[in-house]
Amino acid sequence: MASLSRTFRIQKRDFTNAGNASISVKKLLKSLNLSACVIRKVSICGYEGEMNVVMHAATDGILAFELTEKKIFLTVSDEGPGIEDIETAMQKGYSTASDEFREMGFGAGMGLHNIRENADSLHIDSTLGAGTVIRMEFNPGG
Amino acid sequence: MADTNTIPCYVLVNSDNCTGCGACAKSCPTRAIRIKNGKSIHLTDSCIGCGECIRVCPQGCITPAPFDPGAFKKEKHPVLFVAPVLYSQFPDARPRDVLTGLRRMGFQYVVDMSYFFEMFQWATRRFIREKAPELPVLSTMCPVVMRLVAFKYPGLFGHLNQVLRPVSIIVKEAAALIARKEGVRLSDLSIFYLNPCPTKMGIKESARLKQSPYISRSIGINQIYPELKKHITDIMESDTVDYVETGFEFEHPPCSEGILWSICGGESAGLKLDKTLAVSGLEETMLYLEKTELDIFKDFSFIEFRACREGCVGGSLCAMDKYVAKSAVHKISGRINRSKNFSKEIKNRFYEQKWIPDKKTTEQMEKIFGGKKKPLSIRSLTRIDALYGKLPGYNCSACGAPDCYAFAEDVIRRRCKLADCIFIKGGN
Ligand SMILES: Nc1ncnc2c1ncn2[C@@H]1O[C@H](COP(=O)(O)OP(=O)(O)OP(=O)(O)O)[C@@H](O)[C@H]1O
Ligand SMILES: [Mg+2]
Numbered sequence: 001m002a003s004l005s006r007t008f009r010i011q012k013r014d015f016t017n018a019g020n021a022s023i024s025v026k027k028l029l030k031s032l033n034l035s036a037c038v039i040r041k042v043s044i045c046g047y048e049g050e051m052n053v054v055m056h057a058a059t060d061g062i063l064a065f066e067l068t069e070k071k072i073f074l075t076v077s078d079e080g081p082g083i084e085d086i087e088t089a090m091q092k093g094y095s096t097a098s099d100e101f102r103e104m105g106f107g108a109g110m111g112l113h114n115i116r117e118n119a120d121s122l123h124i125d126s127t128l129g130a131g132t133v134i135r136m137e138f139n140p141g142g
Numbered sequence: 143m144a145d146t147n148t149i150p151c152y153v154l155v156n157s158d159n160c161t162g163c164g165a166c167a168k169s170c171p172t173r174a175i176r177i178k179n180g181k182s183i184h185l186t187d188s189c190i191g192c193g194e195c196i197r198v199c200p201q202g203c204i205t206p207a208p209f210d211p212g213a214f215k216k217e218k219h220p221v222l223f224v225a226p227v228l229y230s231q232f233p234d235a236r237p238r239d240v241l242t243g244l245r246r247m248g249f250q251y252v253v254d255m256s257y258f259f260e261m262f263q264w265a266t267r268r269f270i271r272e273k274a275p276e277l278p279v280l281s282t283m284c285p286v287v288m289r290l291v292a293f294k295y296p297g298l299f300g301h302l303n304q305v306l307r308p309v310s311i312i313v314k315e316a317a318a319l320i321a322r323k324e325g326v327r328l329s330d331l332s333i334f335y336l337n338p339c340p341t342k343m344g345i346k347e348s349a350r351l352k353q354s355p356y357i358s359r360s361i362g363i364n365q366i367y368p369e370l371k372k373h374i375t376d377i378m379e380s381d382t383v384d385y386v387e388t389g390f391e392f393e394h395p396p397c398s399e400g401i402l403w404s405i406c407g408g409e410s411a412g413l414k415l416d417k418t419l420a421v422s423g424l425e426e427t428m429l430y431l432e433k434t435e436l437d438i439f440k441d442f443s444f445i446e447f448r449a450c451r452e453g454c455v456g457g458s459l460c461a462m463d464k465y466v467a468k469s470a471v472h473k474i475s476g477r478i479n480r481s482k483n484f485s486k487e488i489k490n491r492f493y494e495q496k497w498i499p500d501k502k503t504t505e506q507m508e509k510i511f512g513g514k515k516k517p518l519s520i521r522s523l524t525r526i527d528a529l530y531g532k533l534p535g536y537n538c539s540a541c542g543a544p545d546c547y548a549f550a551e552d553v554i555r556r557r558c559k560l561a562d563c564i565f566i567k568g569g570n
Binding site: 002004028031032036040044047067068140 | 435
């Protein structure tokens with residue numbers, strides 16, 4: 001089956017280039033006959049995942065994108081520090097972002113919530129000290 | 143002139159002087175240009191009329207769709223619509239001298255559009271504050287940005303300012319008034335626009351304007367600059383000539399706020415809203431549209447985009463350096479008496495009750511602002527990606543495409559052969 005995959009590096013604390021991986025994914029998707037709604041869902045989830053690595057991760061991370069005829073996969077991973085309690089982290093408004101990041105307009109505690117709202121399927125694996133992997137799936141048909 | 147590319151498009155290439163250097167192809171934001179047989183050609187379904195190729199061509203062989211700028215002199219009732227950027231081209235003249243100069247050139251009526259721009263600004267402010275639209279609201283003033291949104295960011299249609307664009311009412315209102323005053327039919331008027339950019343000069347666009355009762359044509363500022371400059375110098379040297387209003391409502395010389403519209407930031411500053419952005423230049427515009435799509439600016443109420451750097455003063459048909467023009471804008475605007483600004487009553491006249499919201503659907507917008515490339519199937523995109531992986535990635539453009547990715551796409555779309563790549567052909 002036809003499939004296309006790309007991986008993008010995400011640099012921790014690099015706010016200037018943050019969003020570039022999601023923008024590249026968005027560009028690829030736009031050349032296809034997909035609804036604006038699907039493209040928007042994927043891009044927003046990619047961006048939130050990317051931003052979490054930039055803000056919260058202790059290491060650089062990776063955004064992996066895979067497109068098949070049936071599904072779009074996005075995976076964002078980093079190697080620490082991990083999320084202590086995923087359910088709490090998912091709650092609207094929960095954030096451990098520093099004041100510095102809040103001043104920059106981040107840290108509303110909406111990222112993971114937005115991802116849950118927009119991804120058709122979501123799996124988060126996180127181990128304290130080892131890192132976080134967020135797996136998202138989307139249906140190209142809507 | 144040799145054979146020119148005659149397919150509808152906003153610009154023309156004079157093949158005689160084209161050396162096939164590829165500068166235009168590399169500059170094109172929609173990848174609409176290829177070099178074939180050593181000459182530049184345009185893929186017309188993708189041209190958005192931004193004018194980057196005109197700017198970068200070292201041979202000067204790319205021009206806006208041609209038009210004889212003196213043609214208005216043969217018309218019986220030539221009416222000219224002037225964008226405020228014109229004043230920036232004459233730093234020492236008063237706006238009224240510029241308008242008088244245009245009349246001396248032979249335009250029967252000269253209408254300054256900034257009057258409507260201010261009304262529009264007023265309506266936009268109220269629209270954002272009272273109608274809770276999707277934020278950020280995006281400016282609809284730059285036609286290149288509109289086409290860019292249609293072409294690359296259709297997901298942002300819902301963010302476009304829904305107050306009807308002023309150009310849409312201004313011509314209708316003013317033309318009706320003039321026709322009545324002259325006792326002629328609308329079709330007896332010849333409407334001209336004086337423009338800083340090629341974006342309104344395309345064949346595509348004029349086809350669309352055919353439905354209106356009058357023919358309308360665009361003139362580039364640089365096309366009439368020398369003649370106008372002469373008249374203005376004469377006017378400034380003689381102190382007996384003064385601006386005489388012919389008693390026609392829309393003849394006001396501009397207010398200080400209107401003058402600022404020609405530089406990026408002028409539109410948003412006048413809105414007097416809390417959080418706004420003003421972004422200019424094609425590359426930055428595209429980057430910030432991308433970011434807007436990611437919801438990064440949802441706390442901002444308005445974003446002004448201008449495809450030309452610094453705004454309309456950076457248009458490729460301006461006669462004056464953009465930074466010199468920008469400084470002139472501040473000078474002229476500062477000189478204008480603020481007490482002469484329009485009152486709220488005047489500003490409200492067209493927009494107050496009715497708002498005239500622009501209720502166009504996404505489909506209608508796409509039809510007007512146009513072109514979208516045929517979407518690829520997932521299979522084709524996968525094939526492009528696989529082919530791209532085999533290309534050298536030097537983006538050398540020897541194949542005629544602006545970069546390796548565009549080449550891979552051309553091959554899969556059957557616009558060219560794989561052997562056009564000198565590296566593939568050479569067996570590397
Ligand atoms: N990759 C990660 N590594 C470690 N902790 C994370 C990671 N992603 C999220 N978290 C934790 O989960 C919390 C909630 O994340 P979420 O994205 O919902 O909000 P936020 O990033 O703090 O704020 P916002 O996304 O609204 O800017 C974060 O504050 C952080 O403590
Ligand atoms: Mg987050």
